[in-house]
Amino acid sequence: MKNKFLQCVAGAALMVFAAVAPAALAQSAYPTKSITMIVPFSAGGPTDTVARLIAQSMSADLKQQILVENVGGAGGTQGANRVAHADPDGYTVLLHHIGMSTAPALYRKLPFNAVEDFATIGLVNEVPMTIVARNDFPAKTLKELIDYVKKNQDKVSYANAGVGAASHLCGMLFMSAINTQLTTIPYKGTGPAMNDLLGGKVDFMCDQTTNTTSQIKGGKIKVYAVTTKKRVPSLADVPTAQEAGLPGFEVAVWHGIYAPKGTPKPVIDRLNKALKAALKDETVKLRFADLGTEPAADNLVTPEAHLAHLKAQIALWDPIIKKAGAFAD
Template structure:
């Protein structure tokens, strides 16, 4: 009897493996949608569209980008968490996946258990920028200006939980000052008002600021990473400008709904790695002040580890700042 049971179990394993192989060979047989949980034109949208175009070539099916903004990115993420786990609805989200548990008392999803990680995509530096006619000439003068004017300064961001808001929180905490925050429904509208002079400052990803900085349409003061950014070599880091230990980059990851077949996840991971190794993607990323992650980071394991560690980190920061979305 034991021998029969053993043979049956082995047969089931073999059938399961063959089914997974067949599924991977058939997938994808229709277009794949990547949901971006923010408005079109923002930095996460820009990154996603570059990756989606390259993945389309690798998968042999169109990869469509769908913007589902609202509620600090939780609306779009919740939509993907509830989607069929067949590999045709994915999520490309940023650092907000790790901040949401601390910001929202009730979420329509669990970032860890309701998603199957596919891989990290990129880590984007941020820039401290202002309307082009703001008085301070450099970062030292800006720090003094912020300390002297505090709440008279309007600071735009993409809403609660957005990377632009988190950067502002860290900066205000480091300088021990409060500015007047002006939240928007996405970074795109915030940038529009900054360009128009309706707000004074913001902190945003290089993917959304580099072209405006280079065109002289906004004034740039510093980057938020420990090292200077190659595309913006004249911008000092905050750490070298009197704000010690300031280090913030915005990581992005690709996810599928939990329960997606491992063979499909493996195929998507391979496609993501192929997209990030594409020379045109790397060149486009470089023009935006960032770079694709290494292949060993574009994996489910690396993304899962990043998400877990960042949930703990941002939980402490957000709790100390007393910020919540509800």
């Protein structure tokens, strides 16, 4: 009887091991194929630029290709929704910006929960923004810009990359700060908006340094200020909004990487390891510097810190957006 009991126990243990081992082995071998990184905005924009830099470096560490796919629309919510409902196997991830924290307040019917439907992997960077205008815009300084738009608010056009985009949020705060409503022209991404600014079809916008630095340095657009407390090294001659006459005006765009909720912890840990390696890659650091940004601090490149930051940003933006009455269907 004792021998039969031991045989039964051993058999049950083998059955459990047989069921668990393949999954464990699959996770430990991850990744075994290419990974899709969804960018919820159009190609050529600032978030797309960050994603492609990070994806290339992470691919080297993972020894599998990360393929960037642009799924734009609805202020980034379409791409995010696709990842929220993807298989939680680590082969579909999302690189999103500050819009993950503003979407809960901006959209009355959001098809996902920004906190509950995702597994955070780590923060990537924080990007300053710049207030820029077409090259032949009359105003020469930020004070002159503010005076001009107040006097000509029905004639001045402000471009943004669509509801929920960083340029939309920055513009919303700018209009609130100067107590003036302007004609806004939404585009399907920052790339098209910048093209029309370069072509003189719109007057001004507020956009990330990752999208404006090369245009500013090339003398193709006017720049009035950066939106951070300190000046940006790559644009050292450009004053902060505070210095230029708009006290308390600060906004920066942060990026983070997400996986669908339920993605196994070993997979999250492996992606986090690759992200940390990418942010220490000298090529990435130098390219970030050229674009006016820098990698996130080490203590922020963890799933836990990323989640805490996301929750804090949701709490910060919720009352601001509701007060402005900036809602989307």
